[in-house]
Amino acid sequence: MSHPSLEAIRRLPKVELHLHLETSLRLRRLAERHGDVDPVEPHLVADPAKFSGYDRLRRLRYASRAGKISSDLYSAENIEQITYELLEEASSQHLRYVEVRVGGRRGFSLLGAERMLEAMARARMRAEDEFGIASGFIITIVRERGPEEAEQRVREAIACRPCGVVAVDLAGDESNYPPALFTRALGLAREAGLGITVHAGEFAGPSSIWTSIYQLGAHRLGHGIRAVEDPELLAYLREHEVTLEICPSSNMRLGLVNSLGGHPLKKLMAAGVPVTINSDDPLLLGTDLSRELHLVAETFQLRMNQIAELLHNAARAAFVPDDVRDRLQQGLATGRARA
Numbered sequence: 001m002s003h004p005s006l007e008a009i010r011r012l013p014k015v016e017l018h019l020h021l022e023t024s025l026r027l028r029r030l031a032e033r034h035g036d037v038d039p040v041e042p043h044l045v046a047d048p049a050k051f052s053g054y055d056r057l058r059r060l061r062y063a064s065r066a067g068k069i070s071s072d073l074y075s076a077e078n079i080e081q082i083t084y085e086l087l088e089e090a091s092s093q094h095l096r097y098v099e100v101r102v103g104g105r106r107g108f109s110l111l112g113a114e115r116m117l118e119a120m121a122r123a124r125m126r127a128e129d130e131f132g133i134a135s136g137f138i139i140t141i142v143r144e145r146g147p148e149e150a151e152q153r154v155r156e157a158i159a160c161r162p163c164g165v166v167a168v169d170l171a172g173d174e175s176n177y178p179p180a181l182f183t184r185a186l187g188l189a190r191e192a193g194l195g196i197t198v199h200a201g202e203f204a205g206p207s208s209i210w211t212s213i214y215q216l217g218a219h220r221l222g223h224g225i226r227a228v229e230d231p232e233l234l235a236y237l238r239e240h241e242v243t244l245e246i247c248p249s250s251n252m253r254l255g256l257v258n259s260l261g262g263h264p265l266k267k268l269m270a271a272g273v274p275v276t277i278n279s280d281d282p283l284l285l286g287t288d289l290s291r292e293l294h295l296v297a298e299t300f301q302l303r304m305n306q307i308a309e310l311l312h313n314a315a316r317a318a319f320v321p322d323d324v325r326d327r328l329q330q331g332l333a334t335g336r337a338r339a
């Protein structure tokens, strides 16, 4: 039996949990449409392939926006517009619910967390009205900016819950900034009832995942693919339903796996770990959720029911109240039957 086509996957109702707003890239694209941006200056850009691990991600991001983005672009109107466009694009590939993460320092310092998130909230309401797509926001804490800034971000996230903030995410340099530095910050978030997701098991091994769970109370893991190295950890993730947010193109581009065929996705699925598929940085990587699902379907010869299971896992792990989750699950099932 062959795997489903890209078109069939595009028609399916979907849920995505790991998607960065990519503020600077989207602002750049917005400015380019108005012919209002300096061209990228290739001689200023180092080749990302010459770097490895997290440094490669940093270089990739830099390469795509060299030529600078002026501070004027960080207006509330533009933030609302780029969020609206992201949700419009998500809805056009039939996402029913998406969690959008945001953590760029410039936006937060130039506009302030409140104005930034209020602008995003306006886009969220408009998109829900116009396209019927629901969404939540995740505030990303960047490890290398230290524990103090992390605490500040968490306090802002808690204060801005009415804007649709559902969780905090710990991201950044996993190898050099261990989870213990952020126990206090993430403890505050947990006490306030926010969801916790941690980028872990991406650039560092299983111990980084264990500590993310035990010291930070992670409900979900960004990537987490190196869990495959530790059978005890796999059993733990399965038993406690700690969901992995796997982003196949991102994993490949950052050199975590040599080819998609060598990606541990199938092993993780076989071990009963709840896994989801996500696009991570779709503009940077030139992808979207439908393409990512199709890529894994093609590589691992997944059938439609296995794709549906991945989407069902995403609905189950979404940071939403139980009644919303039930509606989401029902929507996936009936939408699938119709697609």
Ligand SMILES: [Zn+2]
Binding pocket: 018, 020, 171, 199, 222, 280
């Ligand atoms: Zn990410």
